[in-house]
Amino acid sequence: MNKKTIAIDMDGVLADVELQIIDHYNAAYGTTLTKESIQGLSEEEAFNGRDLLIEILNKDNFFRTLPVMPDAVESVRELQKNFEIFIVSAATEFPLSLAEKVAWLGEHFPFIKWENIVLCGSKRIIKTDYLIDDHCKNLDYCIGKPIMFTAFHNINQTHHLRVNNWKEAVAVLNETL
Incomplete structure (x- = not known):
């Protein structure tokens, strides 16, 4: 299956x-x-x-030194038991970020295979069952089920299922099994 x-x-x-x-x-x-x-x-x-x-x-090492969101590592590991996970970033807007993002993922999410890392421009090409993102510009084009991760800039957006943190995201996705 x-x-x-x-x-x-x-x-x-x-x-x-x-x-x-x-x-x-x-x-x-x-x-x-x-x-x-x-x-x-x-x-x-x-x-x-x-x-x-x-x-x-566009500063050197900006993306390489980003803090990890609370519970993100454990939650992605948990989700990986029942879902195929792809990390998708519209990274080509900031070309310096490409190598930094790959290195960051290697440090914090070494269990994600390189084949499951997608650095792209537009996310409209992504066709997965679920998309977890903080930008409506990506979620609005989602072919599957969009899930909005709360961020300062999307607080007033209400047209997608919202999760406020990684524990909520895991609970929502596990309900679909």
Whole structure:
């Protein structure tokens, strides 16, 4: 029997990109942003325009040093028992991130085979049974069942099934078995 498939986004789902961006932004611009202070804002609103955000995301080692989301490693291991897991990241927007993301996954998720890592541009090509992502721009095109992972920029979005953390994600997916 073939296992159902799950595509899991990296940034904002496996990796705490919010915290990393806030830390870099505060250090570079002398601000005091917190996760709480940017809730409900778009990325452009939270970080004063796209140019500053792009500058931060293009720094060497930005993606290589991202913190792991709480319970992510254990949860992906748990899901791997019953699902085929693919890590899917729209990484080509930031070409420096490609090698950093592969290295990051090798360090934190060494049990994910290289064949199950998909670094792409648009996620519209991904055809899995489930997609866990923090961006509606990806979830809206999901062929399977979209699952929105809560992030500051999607708090006000309500048109996808939402999970707030990895324990909730595992519970939702295990209910489908």
